[in-house]
Amino acid sequence: MWNARIVPIRSMCEAVEEVKKINVHSAAVELLAVKALHLCVRLEHVTPFAANILKQEMLGKGGDAAVSKGVADFKDEYSDVLLMGTAAQFRRLLVKLEMQQGSLAEIGREVGAVLTHALTREPRTFHCRGYDLPLGQKTYVMGILNVTPDSFSDGGSYADADEAVDRACQMIKDGADIIDIGGESSRPGYAPVPAEEEAARVLPVIRRLKASVSVPVSIDTMKAAVARQALEAGADIVNDIWGFQRDPDMARTAAAYDAGAVLMHNQDGTAYRDFMGDMLTFLRESIRLAKNAGLPDANLSVDPGIGFGKDLAQNIESMRRLPELQALGYPVLLGTSRKSLIGKTLDLPADERVEGTAATVAFGIERGVDFVRVHDVKEMARVCKMTDALVRTPEEIHG
Incomplete structure (x- = not known):
């Protein structure tokens, strides 16, 4: 038949x-x-x-x-x-x-x-200073290292520089391709931190880490002054939760060091005219600012900003409509790890959201993301490897 x-x-x-x-x-x-x-x-x-x-x-x-x-x-x-x-x-x-x-x-x-x-099926790379990461062949795991006392999930766990560096090294052994270091919490209701204090938290960790590992290091900040010092200390990527639109010097700072950039969608409140249309408009403006400052296309990536300026239904819609971000032409980073999207759906506290995070990571890869930002590196690296084997064609995996 x-x-x-x-x-x-x-x-x-x-x-x-x-x-x-x-x-x-x-x-x-x-x-x-x-x-x-x-x-x-x-x-x-x-x-x-x-x-x-x-x-x-x-x-x-x-x-x-x-x-x-x-x-x-x-x-x-x-x-x-x-x-x-x-x-x-x-x-x-x-x-x-x-x-x-x-x-x-x-x-x-x-x-x-x-x-x-x-x-297009041409090979592409994500460039961040001395690194060129081939896109399409695998999903890159960005390990979260918060050196803060008040982050929603791991606040206070790695405030000591030695403990933070040890944690980063362990994440690399567990499969992290990038380490993302943050010195200011961005959870709902967070207390703003002066740039001097934020820099004092992250710089010792960046310096020690760059002296001992050979993976890209990202600085998670919305302040150009902190980003500049972090890049001077050796950071390779600027991960800005406001997509270069909160601090007018951020784009020029990243460009001056040939840094990679993660441009995240964000807004105050959850009111939208057209949800995905507004998100793409915001990200296009972030891209314009980056390119006008001198950052080339190869240095840019975008992030839908799960948990930022969105309620539960909007976060779920963001996940379902991830392929629409490909219209921008840049690699996509997804950060869902332990977030309220999972907590509210499963009715679980932050330290019991590994399975929910795994589901969002696998779903995101199936929807075309290139980077995932996670706390539980060992588990999510395995999820990425398995999902890549299912989702990516042999031609993509083997180049």
């Missing part, structure tokens, strides 16, 4: 692998793969004229577009648009849009950039 079944294809790599299994001619693999991958691209604030053109063009190529009901008779001033089609149909749309002028040409360039991020 024919054994018919539906084959889920969610990436260009998967499309190529499925086409290859049919034993087609090598020259036809790429041509067929772009027809096997179906994509949906959402646009915001499109004029009725442009929305009508986009719908007709997609229909003419075998795809479709969802537009507001007020577009046809021009009753709506603007409409969001959901373009739907195969990668091949989108490519033909872009050829047509390249011949247009004004907003249609601009839409074509933005859609083209998004498709490039979604479809």
Whole structure:
């Protein structure tokens, strides 16, 4: 019998692998793969004229577009648009849009950039000073080292520099690829710490750690003054919970040291006009600030900011919609470890959230994240290794 079944294809790599299994001619693999991958691209604030053109063009190529009901008779001033089609149909749309002028040409360039991020299979790396981490082959584990008295999970555990360095070395043995050092708690209701005190907490640990290990070290801070001193002491990455938007000197500081950057989404309160749209707008502004300061694309990564400016339902929605961050074209870091998302879902205290963290880590990897920031390194490194074996194609894993 024919054994018919539906084959889920969610990436260009998967499309190529499925086409290859049919034993087609090598020259036809790429041509067929772009027809096997179906994509949906959402646009915001499109004029009725442009929305009508986009719908007709997609229909003419075998795809479709969802537009507001007020577009046809021009009753709506603007409409969001959901373009739907195969990668091949989108490519033909872009050829047509390249011949247009004004907003249609601009839409074509933005859609083209998004498709490039979604479809490219070129090797990429994340650069942070002296390190270049290949992307796509594995999930990198960032071990959390809080040298604070009041962090929500491990506050006070590693306030002594010797204990902190010992803990970092143990995390590296357990599978940490990066150590993230923080000197100020960012838990709800945290007490702000002066830059001098924060620096005094983290600098001795960074100096000792850089003298004894050979993995990248990240400084978790929203203050440029602390970041500058940490980078001078040898840190390689700036992990900013406000995505360079709270301290105007942060982007220039990171660029001056060729540091890697983690740009996290954050906001005061949980009110949104369009949840993922607002998140992407924020992160695009963070990216603009970083690039204007001189940081190259290879140095940038983004973080959806689980637990920051979001309630439980929004945190869960962030997890479900992680693939939308790929439109930005940068590696994604996910930080869910022991957070309230897990505590509220399972009704468990912070020290009993290992299984919940493991579920979010595995789910995040399946949804395309490249880095996970965790407390329980040994357990999560194993989760990453197993999930990578299930999710990543052999071509990705072995390069």
